[in-house]
Amino acid sequence: MSESALDxxxxxxxxxxxxxxxxxxxxxxxxxxxxxxxxxxxxxxILIHMCGLPGYTPLExxxxxxxxxxxxxxxxxSLKRPRRMNxxxxxxxxxxxxxxxxxxxxxxxxxxxxLKTKLLNSLSFENPxxxxxxxxxxEIVEMLERxxxxxxxxxxVYLSGTKDESSxxxxxxxxxxxxxxxxxxxxWCQRSGADRTFRVDRIQSAEIIEGKVINxxxxxxxxxxxxxxxxxxxxxxxxxxxxxxxxxxxxxxDGTSFRVKLQSIDEEWLIRTIVGFGGEIEVLSPSxxxxxxxxxxxxxxxxx
Amino acid sequence: xxxxxxxxxxxxxxxxxxxxxxxxKAEILTNVAGYEGSQEAKERMFERDKxxxxxxxxxxxxxxxxxxxxxxxxxxxPQKSYELDLPDxxxxxxxxxxxxxxxxxxxxxxxxxxxxIRKLQSLGIPATMDFEFRMKYRFDNPTQLLDQITKxxxxxxxxxxxxxxxxLKARHLEPYRIVFWNGYWYLIGMDVDRxxxxxxxxxxxxxxxxxxxxxxxxxxPSNFNVSDYLPKEDVEIIRTAKVNIRKDLGILLRERGKLIxxxxxxxxxxxxxxxxxxxxxxxxxxxxxxxxxxxVELQSQLLNLVGGVLT
Numbered sequence: 001m002s003e004s005a006l007d008x009x010x011x012x013x014x015x016x017x018x019x020x021x022x023x024x025x026x027x028x029x030x031x032x033x034x035x036x037x038x039x040x041x042x043x044x045x046i047l048i049h050m051c052g053l054p055g056y057t058p059l060e061x062x063x064x065x066x067x068x069x070x071x072x073x074x075x076x077x078s079l080k081r082p083r084r085m086n087x088x089x090x091x092x093x094x095x096x097x098x099x100x101x102x103x104x105x106x107x108x109x110x111x112x113x114x115l116k117t118k119l120l121n122s123l124s125f126e127n128p129x130x131x132x133x134x135x136x137x138x139e140i141v142e143m144l145e146r147x148x149x150x151x152x153x154x155x156x157v158y159l160s161g162t163k164d165e166s167s168x169x170x171x172x173x174x175x176x177x178x179x180x181x182x183x184x185x186x187x188w189c190q191r192s193g194a195d196r197t198f199r200v201d202r203i204q205s206a207e208i209i210e211g212k213v214i215n216x217x218x219x220x221x222x223x224x225x226x227x228x229x230x231x232x233x234x235x236x237x238x239x240x241x242x243x244x245x246x247x248x249x250x251x252x253x254d255g256t257s258f259r260v261k262l263q264s265i266d267e268e269w270l271i272r273t274i275v276g277f278g279g280e281i282e283v284l285s286p287s288x289x290x291x292x293x294x295x296x297x298x299x300x301x302x303x304x
Numbered sequence: 305x306x307x308x309x310x311x312x313x314x315x316x317x318x319x320x321x322x323x324x325x326x327x328x329k330a331e332i333l334t335n336v337a338g339y340e341g342s343q344e345a346k347e348r349m350f351e352r353d354k355x356x357x358x359x360x361x362x363x364x365x366x367x368x369x370x371x372x373x374x375x376x377x378x379x380x381x382p383q384k385s386y387e388l389d390l391p392d393x394x395x396x397x398x399x400x401x402x403x404x405x406x407x408x409x410x411x412x413x414x415x416x417x418x419x420x421i422r423k424l425q426s427l428g429i430p431a432t433m434d435f436e437f438r439m440k441y442r443f444d445n446p447t448q449l450l451d452q453i454t455k456x457x458x459x460x461x462x463x464x465x466x467x468x469x470x471x472l473k474a475r476h477l478e479p480y481r482i483v484f485w486n487g488y489w490y491l492i493g494m495d496v497d498r499x500x501x502x503x504x505x506x507x508x509x510x511x512x513x514x515x516x517x518x519x520x521x522x523x524x525p526s527n528f529n530v531s532d533y534l535p536k537e538d539v540e541i542i543r544t545a546k547v548n549i550r551k552d553l554g555i556l557l558r559e560r561g562k563l564i565x566x567x568x569x570x571x572x573x574x575x576x577x578x579x580x581x582x583x584x585x586x587x588x589x590x591x592x593x594x595x596x597x598x599x600v601e602l603q604s605q606l607l608n609l610v611g612g613v614l615t
Contacts, residue, residue, distance in 0.1 A: 005309035017426040028552045051314040054335035078321040081387040082426035086361040089420030096404035106367025114451040130530045132485045145438045179442040181487030227530040276585030297613040300590040
């Protein structure tokens with residue numbers, strides 16, 4: 001469980017030039033930047049403090065001060081500049097840039113391309129990633145992004161995919177992202193008094209409510225205790241169900257078919273979706289859900 | 305133990321970086337702090353340390369110290385090869401990189417993207433954040449395989465993995481490229497058993513992959529172009545169905561359909577669709593509020609699906 005001396009060395013070599021450019025940084029911030037515990041950063045600093053150049057008199061040691069949890073380096077010895085990037089750092093940055101570019105239709109795409117060229121000229125690495133995506137950035141996306149940056153409240157008309165109805169809502173947009181080829185907006189929804197995820201292509205209209213401040217009480221969970229566990233048997237042919245709903249799957253067992261447990265989820269939506277997979281998804285529990293699925297199927301059949 | 309070794313590796317790096325001329329092994333073992341024990345033990349230690357630093361990507365140059373003592377090589381780390389050199393990176397570009405690297409949240413590429421960014425942030429470029437865009441990607445599961453696959457591609461090593469498919473499960477592949485396409489991650493490569501290029505969805509990989517210990521087992525053809533091998537979804541034929549939608553319901557369908565004939569309880573719409581399976585699911589999703597009128601084959605497919613639930 002303890003980290004290798006090599007990983008620690010690598011971090012220490014990166015710490016010093018970073019400190020040099022971020023004089024007076026706090027230990028907690030440093031720990032966060034380097035993704036380790038505060039104790040680990042403390043231990044690292046104590047260790048670095050004892051390193052230096054042959055002779056190892058105070059003049060030749062790396063000189064730094066840490067007082068009240070703030071760190072300053074006054075003499076880094078020969079470690080003034082950061083190390084060259086390694087292959088995985090370089091490739092993950094390149095693929096990140098490609099992904100960012102695939103999201104933009106504005107002038108940024110060109111800027112990113114130039115930046116990539118610059119990086120590749122200084123450090124040449126084979127890039128094993130290819131990103132192929134058409135940026136779809138309709139006006140509404142730019143508007144939502146602006147609203148997030150400025151913490152503006154919005155009034156939206158939303159077509160609910162789970163309820164087959166449209167509704168007016170006042171929301172405070174928090175986060176916008178793409179997942180599984182859809183664009184989603186996370187927002188605080190005044191009407192439901194909770195965080196909600198909206199599919200952006202189902203927002204019919206959105207306008208900024210000038211001067212309106214929506215205060216949201218965070219960390220309200222809509223999960224109710226004692227919700228009966230939903231358990232499904234999903235055949236391999238219905239694997240798309242799993243791919244599209246990873247977000248609500250709390251456990252997944254692989255076998256001749258998948259045994260799936262779901263977190264609390266809109267029941268109406270679930271019933272409708274299961275019927276659409278035509279017997280490829282079997283409801284193990286709760287039995288009410290299984291019954292409801294059959295009733296729906298009968299109702300549909302009665303139409304014809 | 306780990307402390308002592310870390311300290312020694314740092315001291316060695318500092319010393320080899322600071323020196324202008326090559327340092328003799330004897331000088332290193334005497335002067336750099338941390339080399340202890342018998343002469344033999346010290347030398348073994350030094351050999352291991354050199355390998356370790358090289359494995360971190362640090363280049364240690366070996367050179368002749370003196371023409372008269374050519375049997376004794378010297379060592380140093382050339383500053384030029386050690387240091388990150390991106391002289392003209394602007395604040396704006398650094399901000400772009402920081403935003404891009406934050407896509408990885410908790411996934412496996414996060415640590416390397418973050419350490420890359422830290423290095424760039426140590427270059428002394430003033431940080432600015434003058435972008436208003438917030439759109440990002442969110443990835444779930446399959447990313448834990450990316451790191452291993454990347455290494456296999458770089459070293460041209462074959463991989464073995466199990467794939468969730470109706471036919472062949474065990475796959476033996478020469479990995480070419482990782483492709484992010486249509487919102488999903490794929491791996492494209494030469495399927496060794498089938499001797500054909502194949503595309504695999506990472507979310508369908510079952511369990512771990514094994515990477516062959518051998519390197520340079522294959523070559524990626526220089527004219528290889530990923531987009532030649534992606535299924536062309538957009539050429540799928542668009543068909544039209546006629547459906548009845550119950551009054552005031554099926555709003556998502558109404559949005560994209562064309563009203564043919566308004567009625568009392570139901571309105572008749574024309575809807576375009578590409579993929580039958582997806583379309584049928586969408587219709588069924590609306591329960592008894594949407595009925596397919598045409599084509600008849602689609603209607604019977606729907607009844608088959610619904611029948612599947614009832615058996």
